[in-house]
Amino acid sequence: MKAYVFPGQGSQFSGMGKDLYENNAQARALFDKANEILGFEITKVMFEGTEEELKQTNVTQPAIFLHSVILASTVADFAPEMVAGHSLGEFSALVAAGALSFDDALRLVAQRAAAMQRACDLTPSTMAAVLGLDDEKIEQICASVEGEVVVAANFNCPGQVVISGSHEGVRLAGEKLKEAGAKRVLPLPVGGAFHSPLMEPAREELAAAIENTQFTEPRCPIYQNVNAQAATDVATIKANLISQLTAPVRWTQSVKNMVADGATEFVECGPGKVLQGLVKKIAPEAVTAAV
Structure with missing residues (x-):
C-alpha cells in the first residue's frame, strides 16, 4: 500500500514552488488563488524571499502547505491509500485525502499561523532537539522539571525527540x-x-475556526499526530486537529501504525526530504520516494 506524507515547518527554502508555477497551468491558478485568499503575494516570498523572510510563521506555514498541496494536485492518478502529515502537514494531508477544500484549509492554516505567533509573543519560549535518548526517559526528565513548562513535543524517530517549553x-x-x-x-x-x-x-482560537469549517469524510484514512491512529470520522478528525496544537506529534508511532496496517511505500509530498529520512529510521524495510 502507498502512503503519502506531508512535511511541516522547517522544510521551507527560497525558490520553493517556482518550477510548479512556471511549468504547470493548474498549479499557477492555485498559487494565484492563494495570493487572493491570503491578501498578500506569498508567491513572491516563496520564489524570491530570503531565508529570514521565509522563517516568519505567517509565511512559513502557508508556504509549506501550498507547496505540498499544489504538488500533490499535479500527480497523475493521485490515489493515496493512507495519508499523514507532520504537524502543519496534517492540513496538507487532509486536503490530499479530500476531507478539506483547498480554500478552507489555506484559511485555517493562515489562522493557525497567526494564532501560534500571538501565543509565542505572549510567552517567550523555545524548543530543542534531543538526540540519543529513549522516548520514555525524555518524558520522565521533562516531568521532573519543577516550576517551568517543558514537554516532549515531537517524537520524530527513535533517538530523536524535540522538547518544547519556556x-x-x-x-x-x-x-x-x-x-x-x-x-x-x-x-x-x-x-x-x-x-x-x-x-x-x-x-x-483555532478551535472556533475548525468548528466553523466544513469537513467531509476523507477518501482514505489519515493517521493523526495526536494519537497516531487512523481516522475517517469527521468529528474525530476535527477534535484531533484542535488538540494537535498543545499535544505532541507522535510521528514515530504514526509510521509504525501505518506499516502495521499495510503501508509498504511512503511518498513525501512537499519541500525537502526530512520525512523520508525519518521513515527510513522508523521502518527501514519501507520504500521511500518523493513526488
Whole structure:
C-alpha cells in the first residue's frame, strides 16, 4: 500500500514552488488563488524571499502547505491509500485525502499561523532537539522539571525527540538530559514552544475556526499526530486537529501504525526530504520516494 506524507515547518527554502508555477497551468491558478485568499503575494516570498523572510510563521506555514498541496494536485492518478502529515502537514494531508477544500484549509492554516505567533509573543519560549535518548526517559526528565513548562513535543524517530517549553524549562531539562546520556541537545531556531501547553491560547482560537469549517469524510484514512491512529470520522478528525496544537506529534508511532496496517511505500509530498529520512529510521524495510 502507498502512503503519502506531508512535511511541516522547517522544510521551507527560497525558490520553493517556482518550477510548479512556471511549468504547470493548474498549479499557477492555485498559487494565484492563494495570493487572493491570503491578501498578500506569498508567491513572491516563496520564489524570491530570503531565508529570514521565509522563517516568519505567517509565511512559513502557508508556504509549506501550498507547496505540498499544489504538488500533490499535479500527480497523475493521485490515489493515496493512507495519508499523514507532520504537524502543519496534517492540513496538507487532509486536503490530499479530500476531507478539506483547498480554500478552507489555506484559511485555517493562515489562522493557525497567526494564532501560534500571538501565543509565542505572549510567552517567550523555545524548543530543542534531543538526540540519543529513549522516548520514555525524555518524558520522565521533562516531568521532573519543577516550576517551568517543558514537554516532549515531537517524537520524530527513535533517538530523536524535540522538547518544547519556556526558555528556562528547556535549559533545565537540557542539562538533565545530557547528564542522563543524551548525545546532544540542540536548540532550534523557532519562535516558540509549539506542541506544548504554552500554545493553549492558539488552540482556543483555532478551535472556533475548525468548528466553523466544513469537513467531509476523507477518501482514505489519515493517521493523526495526536494519537497516531487512523481516522475517517469527521468529528474525530476535527477534535484531533484542535488538540494537535498543545499535544505532541507522535510521528514515530504514526509510521509504525501505518506499516502495521499495510503501508509498504511512503511518498513525501512537499519541500525537502526530512520525512523520508525519518521513515527510513522508523521502518527501514519501507520504500521511500518523493513526488
